[in-house]
């Protein structure tokens with residue numbers, strides 16, 4: 385009875401599933417090291433605004449004239465000149481480059497938001513007794529996947545990978561892969577239909593056909609925990625997954641062996657004192673090899689500790705200040721397609737690391753590409769990672785919570801070998817309410833259950849309050865109890881009535897025993913718009929806003945990091961000022977094409993001094 389009474393009534397969090405239920409059926413975490421067939425390239429597409437291809441009304445849409453996923457050579461059918469006819473032909477559709485968002489590819493698709501069908505034909509070698517999978521790195525937002533006319537799976541969530549087994553459907557020779565992509569967001573999607581970034585519908589990251597042995601390594605992870613020991617987990621799948629010897633080799637420095645249990649799982653706990661630690665200054669990565677049952681997976685992994693002590697963040701046991709910036713997933717250029725090649729990510733990270741003198745990046749507001757996160761490991765940038773539990777969410781709905789937890793699990797399983805990732809965030813700017821706090825609390829518990837080695841944070845809202853006659857900025861949010869690192873977004877001097885002159889004197893009252901990050905602050909400026917007095921949207925205003933906000937930040941004693949909003953101007957359909965914005969959020973320190981604004985220099989000087997004072 386007590387348990388029943390204590391259960392918060394009407395709270396989605398009360399029915400949160402356990403971490404293990406959230407593990408996807410297949411992960412193929414070592415996918416990048418396997419032989420695979422990259423299905424990038426030219427695909428055909430067909431718009432389907434009324435979703436006819438999915439919701440065929442029997443008898444009405446006679447003989448499925450509109451079902452794009454059928455394994456059908458329409459031209460050959462037409463040549464036979466029967467009474468049948470079709471109102472699609474995926475073989476003769478227009479072409480589009482995959483990966484990439486349709487919004488950037490075709491002018492008439494700029495603001496298309498709905499269902500689009502994509503098709504790619506490919507040849508595959510004959511089956512060899514092993515297994516075959518399709519691994520999608522990201523499809524935004526829902527995917528309906530068909531191979532050779534058969535549905536092989538669905539996925540919801542625009543930024544996380546999913547793996548579908550095709551062993552029994554794949555043909556030796558010609559294959560027809562059809563993917564329905566629905567970009568529509570609603571009140572129960574994550575994020576919902578209101579955000580401050582572009583729609584970017586499509587197959588936005590690579591798709592690969594991967595073959596494995598009949599019993600194979602599905603998951604292989606290794607990470608350093610706070611006490612310096614290296615813990616790991618390997619999971620096999622297949623008939624012979626139980627009782628196998630698994631070997632892990634970390635470069636030439638350490639090897640360890642363990643046996644899989646009945647479920648195919650082996651765990652490692654390795655003392656490796658000779659390992660060189662990974663850090664932004666010295667991003668050392670080891671070649672790691674996992675072997676079991678004749679299968680091998682390789683990865684490049686760095687080892688470091690991350691912890692909080694009092695109000696300090698400790699990297700490898702030493703206090704660190706996070707000199708960061710926020711980033712959306714968009715390449716430089718006037719018409720980004722959200723196609724993050726290594727080159728595109730490298731260009732952005734070079735601006736952060738060698739331009740701004742940064743050591744940290746907030747990858748907002750969703751998991752960025754695997755390419756990007758791997759590059760952070762290689763170049764030495766600490767990472768804040770988040771899923772788009774952003775602004776409004778249907779907090780009371782258990783199905784929505786389940787989606788959020790699953791998305792978070794997919795992210796953590798994907799990235800837990802990345803030393804760069806130190807912070808998992810459970811939300812951004814969500815208005816405080818009991819249901820919302822329970823939802824985020826369940827997310828924080830989920831993170832700790834899957835990955836107890838990293839820190840938990842969330843980007844919170846601040847409030848202004850009068851205390852003893854003083855105007856103070858405070859965090860009034862019960863979620864702070866669930867977080868290792870407090871983070872707040874603050875826009876005084878941009879939104880609201882504060883003048884820039886007033887900013888340095890604003891008083892902050894925040895918990896003394898916890899590190900604090902300013903996860904966002906920023907102001908719009910149109911690159912090249914200058915010398916018009918201290919007006920909003922000028923480069924001078926943005927630069928002065930940065931000077932004054934940094935002066936304010938310096939007076940917060942527990943401040944341990946910054947990720948101002950944002951490195952680069954980014955597309956946002958809600959920003960429609962016809963002179964300054966035209967569909968772009970202009971808070972970038974550089975323009976969309978990479979032209980540095982005056983404020984870029986202000987933040988660079990600040991970080992250069994910070995780097996000196998903590999060296």
Ligand code: GCB
Pocket residue numbers: 580749812813873904949969971
């Ligand atoms: C915020 C949001 C971010 C917006 C930004 C803005 O607080 O977290 O997604 O783009 O403000 O520019 O207003």
